[in-house]
Amino acid sequence: MxxxxxxxxxxxxxxxxxxxxxxxxxxxxxxxxxxxxxxxxxxxxxxxxxxxxxxxxxxxxxxxxxxxxxxxxxxxxxxxxxxxxxxxxxxxxxxxxNQLAIDRIGPTLMFMGNDEQRQRYLAKMLTAEEIWCQGYSEPNAGSDLAGLQTRAVLDGDDFVINGQKVWTSLAHRADMQVLLVRTDPDAPKHRGISYLLVDMKTPGITVRPLVQITGESDFNEVFYDNVRVPRENLVGEVNQGWQVSIATLMYERVSGGTRHPVERTVNELIGVAKTVEFEGRPASQHPYVRQKLASLSTEALCLRLSRYRSLTAQLNGKVPGPESSFGKLHATELNLRAAMFADELLGPYAPLERGSLGAIENGRWSYRALRARGLTIAAGSSEIQHNIIGERVLKLPKGR
Ligand SMILES: Cc1cc2nc3c(=O)[nH]c(=O)nc-3n(C[C@H](O)[C@H](O)[C@H](O)COP(=O)(O)OP(=O)(O)OC[C@H]3O[C@@H](n4cnc5c(N)ncnc54)[C@H](O)[C@@H]3O)c2cc1C
Incomplete structure (x- = not known):
């Protein structure tokens, strides 16, 4: 290329x-x-x-x-x-x-929604008049998302929803939510799910923020107690929400690989190595540090080239290949390794947080080390990405 x-x-x-x-x-x-x-x-x-x-x-x-x-x-x-x-x-x-709306939910409505839904929601996504969140995961359904149990029953022209979601990013700020619910408990688990658009101000919804290890509260538990959602807020057909959600998840995985500024992080780490000491000499002159940085840097470059390969394939009219799972896995794991290496490099200064005396760069590396692991879990954990690559790309037999 x-x-x-x-x-x-x-x-x-x-x-x-x-x-x-x-x-x-x-x-x-x-x-x-x-x-x-x-x-x-x-x-x-x-x-x-x-x-x-x-x-x-x-x-x-x-x-x-x-x-x-x-x-x-x-x-x-x-x-x-x-x-x-x-x-x-x-x-x-x-x-x-409005990351979720513009990245995935909007495009999902363009392809899977109806005209009324497109007219009603898309423009307000762009202006951020309506902020969106995504209610997929539950206390007992994360990697095995199709096992979700939040129930919706049709009652006249409304679905009535009862249940709980968890880890819902931005729910405390959101105006709207895409919600996966079980509408047929007797059907095989992938075939009894529906995809709804829910106004977060509807009576019966309670949002409870969760505090993360970084001290931030970006995600939440969300409880549904007899929440009434108009039938017209259904996307696609009843019990076919899995297909709709797969479209959203595909956008998530594709963008998941590209959303992490790993190359920036690695370059900044190289900058840090020029300012601190490691084992009594300037870190940037220490062979161990140099080897580590060269290795992280090479991987970051490979990641970019892999994105270009995917882009070339698309420009030549081919569908994106396994790069989306590779990208998500590699970017978030590399980001984690870079953060862990920053810990090693900064030694006793590494855990010092924002505002602490002696904190390097106001604690940004300590923050990144705490934040990095969550990114390997969000949007499908690394183990799940390994499974996808093993089974669908390498065609290995399914594990037991
Ligand atoms: C920062 C962040 C933001 C998030 N935002 C949202 C959001 O906005 N909306 C939303 O719905 N969810 C969100 N999530 C939830 C996320 O999608 C789930 O945490 C994720 O899918 C894993 O599910 P779980 O937490 O239930 O873990 P589990 O599925 O219980 O997994 C526990 C462990 O077992 C491993 N595991 C599970 N199954 C397998 C398997 N078959 N093979 C090998 N290993 C396996 C997992 O990799 C993991 O290490 C977010 C999570 C994070 C960390």
Whole structure:
């Protein structure tokens, strides 16, 4: 593949790049990690993220991958890849404040929803007037999602919902939710599930934030007590929600691989090694540190090249291959290893958090070490990605 951009693509990149630098300085100021708590508290960060969303929306960058018909940018695949590279390089959120909606739920409605649903919901996703969350996992259904038990029963023109979801990111801020519910308990488990769009202000919904190891509260338990949802909020057919959810999950896995700014993290780690000592000498001159950094850096580059390979395949009209599972697995595991190595490099300074005396870079590495493991679990754990690669790509026999 020829990695050079055409003059038009290069012009697009330069314009975007200048726009990002100018506007991120205005919105995020000195924040080095716009997405992390190391620079400020959760509420302030959320307000800035919404402000950033407004900027992206007004400039027409918020949903480059959506068709123009639905208010998106109608960008081609290369422009989308340029956008992702430039945004991730700066540690910015890819889709402003409405990540789930713009990344996956919107595209799912475009393909699997009906016209009323598209008219009703898509535009407000773009403006972030309605923030969305995703209610899939339950206390006893995560990796085995099809085992979910939250029940919905048709009563007149409404579904009546009872049950519980957990780990629901953003539920405490969301206006709307996509919810997977069991509508036929007697059918084989994949065939008795439906996909609903639920207004989070509906009576009977209780959201209880969970505190994560980082001290943030980004995800929640959500309880449903006789919650009435109009039948028209069903996407697809009753009991065919699994197929609809697979479409959403495919977007999640594809973007899951590209959403983590691993290369940025590794480059920043190289920067740290130039400023600290390791075993009594400058870390950047220590052979062990150099070997580790070279290895992490090479893997980060391989990850980027693997994305380019996937992109080339798509440009040649082929469907994305196993790269989505590889990408998710590799990016989140590499991110974890980089964070663990930062721990080793910083030694006794590693656990010092934001505001602590002596904390390196205001505790951003301590924060990253705590945050990194969750990313290997979200959107399908590493073990599940291994299973998918083993069974569907390598065609190995199914494990028992
Ligand atoms: C940061 C974060 C954000 C999240 N956001 C959301 C959200 O917005 N909405 C939502 O619905 N969910 C969300 N989740 C939940 C996430 O999807 C689940 O945590 C994940 O699917 C794993 O499910 P579980 O926690 O029930 O673990 P389990 O499925 O109980 O797994 C426990 C352990 O067993 C392993 N395991 C399970 N089955 C197998 C198998 N067949 N083979 C090998 N190993 C196996 C797993 O890998 C894991 O290590 C989020 C999770 C995190 C960490």
């Amino acid at each position: 020829d990695f050079r951009y055409t003059p038009e693509q290069e012009a697009f990149r330069e314009k975007l790049s200048a726009w990002l630098d100018r506007n991120m300085a205005e919105v995020f100021g000195e924040a080095r990690d716009p997405l992390a708590q190391t620079d400020e508290d959760g509420e302030r960060r959320w307000q800035r993220t919404k402000e950033w969303h407004r900027c992206l929306y007004e400039a027409g960058y918020v949903a480059l991958h959506w068709p123009k018909e639905w208010g998106g940018g109608g960008a081609d695949l290369v422009e989308q890849a340029i956008y992702q590279d430039e945004v991730l390089k700066r540690g910015l959120p890819l889709y402003g404040a």
